[in-house]
Amino acid sequence: MSYLSGHPSPGAALSNHAELLYRNARAEFVQDGHPSKQVFEPGPQDDKLLSLERASISSPRETFERFLNSGGKSSGVLAVSVAECDSAQVPALENALPANLAHAVSDFRQHGNSQTKKRAGQLRDNAVSRGWEHKAFIQ
Numbered sequence: 001m002s003y004l005s006g007h008p009s010p011g012a013a014l015s016n017h018a019e020l021l022y023r024n025a026r027a028e029f030v031q032d033g034h035p036s037k038q039v040f041e042p043g044p045q046d047d048k049l050l051s052l053e054r055a056s057i058s059s060p061r062e063t064f065e066r067f068l069n070s071g072g073k074s075s076g077v078l079a080v081s082v083a084e085c086d087s088a089q090v091p092a093l094e095n096a097l098p099a100n101l102a103h104a105v106s107d108f109r110q111h112g113n114s115q116t117k118k119r120a121g122q123l124r125d126n127a128v129s130r131g132w133e134h135k136a137f138i139q
Contacts, residue, residue, distance in 0.1 A: 011094035017083035020055035030075040040123040058102035060134035076135035078127035
């Protein structure tokens with residue numbers, strides 16, 4: 001099942017360029033505390049739309065807990081800004097869901113696979129330079 005078959009179509013571009021957008025770093029994409037660019041690459045089921053959460057609506061901890069409660073395994077939450085998405089040519093779009101009003105997406109649909117990887121790397125670099133917004137507690 002593709003992303004668009006089970007979710008509403010993305011809406012308008014987010015206009016507050018300073019707004020942060022949270023992304024859970026799936027545990028399998030983090031090695032020794034370092035996230036790979038795969039954290040910011042849409043998966044094959046995502047129709048080239050990367051799920052994010054808006055900081056104006058959710059906190060890093062809420063974003064983390066929501067992901068865990070849906071069955072995900074996260075090493076923590078990173079963030080990119082709307083401006084950084086625009087700069088990487090993967091615009092951030094409104095995409096509120098009934099169960100998650102903070103949901104947004106970054107749109108990679110205009111890019112082929114190599115450009116998707118390149119732009120995911122740009123977002124990862126921006127997020128890493130900002131640092132973790134929330135980290136998982138590991139015993």
